Amino acid sequence: MTDAATLTRKADFPGLVAPDGSPWHYLDTAASAQKPQAVVDAMNRALGSDYATVHRGVYGRSAQMTLGYEAARRRAADFMGARSENEIVFVRGATEAINLVAASWGMANIGEGDRIVLSTLEHHSNIVPWQMVAERTGAQIDVCPLTEDHRIDLGALEALLTPRTKLVSLAHVSNVLGSVLDARAAADLAHSVGAKIMLDGCQAAPRMALDMAALDCDFYAFSGHKLYGPTGIGVLWAREDILDAMPPWQGGGAMIDRVTFENTTYAPPPQRFEAGTPMITEAIALHAAIDYVDALGPDQLFAHESALARQLRDELRSLNSVTLFGPEESAGIVSFAIEGVHPHDLGTILDEENVAIRAGHHCAQPLMDHLGVTATARASFGLYSDETDIAALLRGIDRTQRIFG
Template structure:
């Protein structure tokens, strides 16, 4: 096997087998990652023998579960390079994280004529919340174009921002093209005009070492389920002073200091933004997922998946009927189109070969319009991927060409 296979841990992932025990070539990790047994076990224990509510109970199991829940917050703080665990807000996913920032920070900071800068390649979750804010506040959205190879054009960003720019919200890694943003340069540009910057880190968190101090961003969002953890939990990191200045987004239990009918005072962050019973078992399972990823040598995750993406692009180029999208160097994501075959048809035939890819617009319709296609086929790698998955994909593509030829 080549070096691109050195990180594979397929045996740790029960989901990588079909019901009859055959290999399942899972190439849809950008949508959601398969879960290692360690995460499944942690979730099972938390939902079973260890289960209790947190923060409220005086009995011993509740106290132990509270310790586990808050230990997960500290683990995420360490994973992100946060200055304090108070900068970590647990949410249902990156979509909720961005909506929280839009509703709490955006609705109270933006006014008519202010500018919000997005890019052509953003996921809908980093477009629609800002459109909603713009509709209600009178702020305007500017769209930063892409370079010819599918990266966010920071030269264009520098030219389009100005004193009325209040927020720049960009994907750290494109979920369609795998292109990687020079996040620190983007942050420096935003800060040069006094704007805040939010980074959508859904595709970066599973495969790149995070360091909020080095990135120098103001908000960072990612989902647990793409990081080999469970669905139903995500993370919003934000600077502690910014969180402290933001009003609550939702009201209810846990986010209060004192409640009376004469008025209510609120808890400090992060509790201020975690109304209601939290994602107890999900947080504990996310802790296990981060531990698992950390044990795989995080510095090599990007190298591993980038190498597989490069290998797949080389294989696809040998097929004259394939159009490739995005840069040559990508974070484990390859989008392509097969001439004369709709991506959904390709996906269906590949499924018969035990190969799973994603086909569609990938919640990035503006990018599809920019690319001039209604949809693409997307293969995305994880730490469990290897060249056998590429070989299975190519066999499926050849079969598809014969069927449609």
């Protein structure tokens, strides 16, 4: 096991080099992580010499690819502390996972007058699917406010819950603020009124140890590309008994038991929710990404990135005209604004300095309204980040302030 001080592995990531060979300071990991060479190699093998379809072929390479695909499911289950690989549904990403739960479980279990609880800091992907359910069923959405330091207010959550609350859906870690939810406490509150709880784990999975039994949630989702894996794949975890009771979401091949024109019977989970040819090569590459992250240790990742976030917050606090958002203890994400400088202008100037940040509303417009801004600048760290990235960002901010000063 490595320690936080030695985590940085820039050499493993071919994307961290600018076209002229100089370092590229990538501070947009919360949007999508760079990929280690091990993941690139796994994807190349899966697309090339190892490629075949899965589940249907009787020839040897198809059988081998099927073993690899299902091994990725078992690896994801182990990574999440799931009881069984049957609790792991492969999806295109967390957005699809939340939409699946909303369209299948939500439409079957939420009715007129029922309540769905979200929070002020949610990503649009954890707002819009539930709005669709509410519009179709006559349910109502309740919004849990934030504490003064921009965390989900669990006291306010408890006050919102009623016997009509059917679902609570919250971000485990905010993609804008880096604030960490006390997920087990939130689950206990939801279950106290008989509600289910879903956690958006996109920002938690790449930097925190996961244990579904300890969290005691009902649904959990994350995207592979934020976990140093490929795009086009994500994971939905749900308790096996809940998946068993959920109707299929999409119809087609692979999710059936038997089809006639008179009637169709469906395969058990997780196959019931994986219609069509699956994301074969992406699953193989996700397996490699999980192996890479797990070898470093999620607790070490959290310590490394949190320490960098603290350092950056301290540096920014010393600058004139800078406003910081979010709690002091952040999971590797720092959002800020500079007076008189639009975040997009800052991002453009930083790009000239080989520094990549995110500027905008971060798919969290209700949160922007709460913060009283239209956009923020966001620097987000990964396991490959170090103090040189902070120094480059600060140089770019200094240049920007001189331009706009």
